Amino acid sequence: MKLALFVGTKGRGSNLMAIHHAMQAGKLPGQIVAVIGTRRDAPALERAQQAGIPTQVVAPGEDYEARLLEGLQSAEADTIALAGYLRKLPESVVARFHGRIINVHPALLPSFGGKGMYGHHVHEAVLAHGCKVSGCTVHFVDSEYDTGPIIVQRAIAVQDDDTAETLAQRILPVEHDAYIEALRLLAESRLTLDGRRVRITPSGHE
Ligand code: GRF
Numbered sequence: 541m542k543l544a545l546f547v548g549t550k551g552r553g554s555n556l557m558a559i560h561h562a563m564q565a566g567k568l569p570g571q572i573v574a575v576i577g578t579r580r581d582a583p584a585l586e587r588a589q590q591a592g593i594p595t596q597v598v599a600p601g602e603d604y605e606a607r608l609l610e611g612l613q614s615a616e617a618d619t620i621a622l623a624g625y626l627r628k629l630p631e632s633v634v635a636r637f638h639g640r641i642i643n644v645h646p647a648l649l650p651s652f653g654g655k656g657m658y659g660h661h662v663h664e665a666v667l668a669h670g671c672k673v674s675g676c677t678v679h680f681v682d683s684e685y686d687t688g689p690i691i692v693q694r695a696i697a698v699q700d701d702d703t704a705e706t707l708a709q710r711i712l713p714v715e716h717d718a719y720i721e722a723l724r725l726l727a728e729s730r731l732t733l734d735g736r737r738v739r740i741t742p743s744g745h746e
Pocket residue numbers: 550551552553554555556584622623624625644645646659715
């Protein structure tokens with residue numbers, strides 16, 4: 541798997557580093573061929589650079605789609621993972637990488653997803669609603685926000701004294717694990733789409 545990771549301007553890069561470490565430790569087959577961000581000063585991009593992972597800055601604007609496709613092609617990427625990338629992916633990228641783009645969301649979709657539902661907004665909404673569980677969802681990406689077929693979900697209990705910060709803190713390591721698991725399933729060609737349902741082939745089966 542030749543993975544391109546798309547990051548946003550605000551993310552810390554914790555998912556990208558968890559994926560990088562899993563690959564280095566031989567727990568996830570493949571390599572990160574590019575971390576793509578919209579601004580050079582994005583913390584996630586700086587973190588990747590410090591770790592010696594190839595980075596690219598593709599700034600939105602004229603020909604954004606074409607420049608993104610060019611960047612992906614020059615890195616020879618065959619898979620895309622979003623990690624804190626908050627924009628909609630251009631249609632042509634979604635089409636070119638159909639079934640090979642995944643995202644992690646810090647709640648149990650389809651609740652608490654969609655435009656504007658990112659970071660602390662998600663956890664605040666979960667608490668305001670009085671939910672007793674939250675968690676994370678790894679899903680395929682389509683051309684809408686957070687609507688693609690679900691690959692892996694993990695739940696955790698919401699505690700009475702939780703704040704958006706404590707909830708986010710407990711969910712983050714669960715996200716990392718779930719993301720690595722989903723990427724491993726994708727790398728091992730064990731995911732099959734059946735409508736909205738993602739079937740997982742047990743390991744060892746052809
Ligand atoms: C994560 O919470 C993820 O669920 C969301 O964006 C955040 C990125 O965090 N999609 P990080 O930059 O990987 O630490």
